[in-house]
Amino acid sequence: MKLQLALDLVDIPEAKKVVQEVEAYIDIVEIGTPVVINEGLRAVKEIKEAFPHLQVLADLKVMDAAGYEVMKASEAGADIVTILGAAEDATIRGGVEEARRLGKKILVDMISVKNLEERAKEVDAMGVDYICVHTGYDLQAAGKNSFEDFLTIKRVVKNAKTAVAGGIKLASLPEVVAAGPDLVIVGGGITGEADKKAAAAQMQQLIKGA
Numbered sequence: 348m349k350l351q352l353a354l355d356l357v358d359i360p361e362a363k364k365v366v367q368e369v370e371a372y373i374d375i376v377e378i379g380t381p382v383v384i385n386e387g388l389r390a391v392k393e394i395k396e397a398f399p400h401l402q403v404l405a406d407l408k409v410m411d412a413a414g415y416e417v418m419k420a421s422e423a424g425a426d427i428v429t430i431l432g433a434a435e436d437a438t439i440r441g442g443v444e445e446a447r448r449l450g451k452k453i454l455v456d457m458i459s460v461k462n463l464e465e466r467a468k469e470v471d472a473m474g475v476d477y478i479c480v481h482t483g484y485d486l487q488a489a490g491k492n493s494f495e496d497f498l499t500i501k502r503v504v505k506n507a508k509t510a511v512a513g514g515i516k517l518a519s520l521p522e523v524v525a526a527g528p529d530l531v532i533v534g535g536g537i538t539g540e541a542d543k544k545a546a547a548a549q550m551q552q553l554i555k556g557a
């Protein structure tokens with residue numbers, strides 16, 4: 348089980364500072380969608396250059412032209428690129444093909460997918476590396492989380508690794524870990540803490556002890 352730190356509300360210097368604090372406890376750094384919007388793929392490039400030992404995920408949430416966008420993120424140094432599960436099959440297949448060519452990985456984000464079980468099976472058959480359930484900020488604000496959705500994909504996904512994201516905090520982590528994801532994605536549960544290092548260390552302990 349791996350821990351991914353999601354960076355959403357930072358600029359590049361702040362991102363570097365946070366990663367420096369917690370790098371010993373995480374496996375993957377996510378350059379979040381808002382960071383890419385604000386800073387471009389330069390954020391991916393600078394973080395990969397500064398922390399080459401960590402995997403970097405570019406959270407582009409690709410919806411079309413995945414071959415091209417996976418190529419551009421890969422050129423910037425991304426190891427993993429996200430594509431939306433709601434995208435066309437041709438888009439997901441194009442992204443997977445490009446990722447294979449470049450030795451990169453695809454994480455499919457199932458945010459807003461209504462027919463989760465059926466779509467997860469379809470996406471799983473397309474050769475993606477990770478399938479991730481994700482409660483976005485707008486539904487987190489309405490009190491939702493990803494736990495039930497995770498149990499659904501855990502049951503039906505046979506090939507890809509499974510991942511879970513959306514509002515995971517130290518208090519909710521034991522329940523998440525017990526459900527057995529391959530990847531746990533945490534943003535505010537680390538970046539929103541006064542002592543980020545302690546939060547990441549405790550999370551790593553729970554994850555690696557599982």
Ligand SMILES: O=C(CO)[C@H](O)[C@H](O)COP(=O)(O)O
Nearest residue numbers: 353512513514515533534535
């Ligand atoms: O992709 C995202 C938002 O669209 C976030 O990176 C993801 O939800 C993890 O952050 P948090 O733990 O703060 O919810």
